[in-house]
Amino acid sequence: MDGLPLQLPLHTTPTIQQTLKSAIDCVxxxxxxxxxxxxxxxxxxxxxxxxxxxxxxxxxxxxxxxxVTDTRLCTLLGLAEEPAVRVGTVEHVMAALSGAGVHNAVVALDGPEVPILDGSADGFLFLIDCAGIVAQDEMAASIEVLRRVRVADGDAFAELRPSAFGLDMALSIAFDAAAIGRQALTLRLTPETFRGELARARTFTLAGEVEQLRAAGLALGGSLDNAVVVDGARVLNRGGLRMADEFVRHKLLDAVGDLALAGAPLRGRFVAHRSGHALNNRLLRALFADTANWRLAPPPLAAVPGRQIAAAA
Ligand SMILES: [Zn+2]
Structure with a gap:
């Protein structure tokens, strides 16, 4: 049954499954x-x-x-037994759907890669806004993290820990390029924080890597219109950055999209340093490798409309 108007306050995690009100497309x-x-x-x-x-x-x-069959430059989904059946760069549209609280949707494509649009999740969020969101007739389960799970690669790591709320996130990054340097961000993921804090942050690359990628037949569609390009202390894009810490915000946006591949909203605390698509995917594999790490949970009481104040007190 579709057709119930969305009436949940924006700052709640939906307790009822949601889908799009109508279809929408772009090129x-x-x-x-x-x-x-x-x-x-x-x-x-x-x-x-x-x-x-x-x-x-x-x-x-x-x-x-x-x-997930490849995580080197984007998160790529594929069928192992049929290599031609694949979709690359799923993370930004996944982040937008997850961030907006859409549980059920089909993402239809006539090619092997999700369009990059402006390099952020903003265009996908715009499409979702245009389509509208409706509540469905089933409750939304979440995946509750029961104990700490950690994966690491050198000094980079990613963890999930138990948390009483929805998805709490803390991420730090460190780059030699002075324009990026060290940045950190902590955020409780809600439709409101996703829209306000993460959705507009663009993907980025280092100027020195652009030629290497091109030589490897990658980033062929990349330009200053869909990525921030950094050369040492300089940002090469004419308009500069959208936010001073756009880089860590984009990495957190990527993590939202990668973690959305858990299949249901996570209830846990994500803590990571320099994590990317590979570690994010390894983290989910580690979480689900042991049934003692997680359970499927009913929605937290704090997310029920009307219990907001009691829960926050
Ligand atoms: Zn990204």
């Missing part, structure tokens, strides 16, 4: 392939989750961490 280019792709966001039944659909191949890939 853009893939960052790595440089190919023009049509993307459509479609409503989907309760309980179906987010599914990527290759309309040119007539095949579906569930947005599931177990289908």
């Amino acid at each position: 853009g280019i893939g960052l790595h392939s440089g190919r023009r792709v049509r993307l459509a966001l479609l409503p989907a039944p309760a309980g179906s989750g987010i599914v990527f659909r290759r309309t040119d191949l007539d095949r579906d890939i569930p947005a599931d961490f177990r289908h």
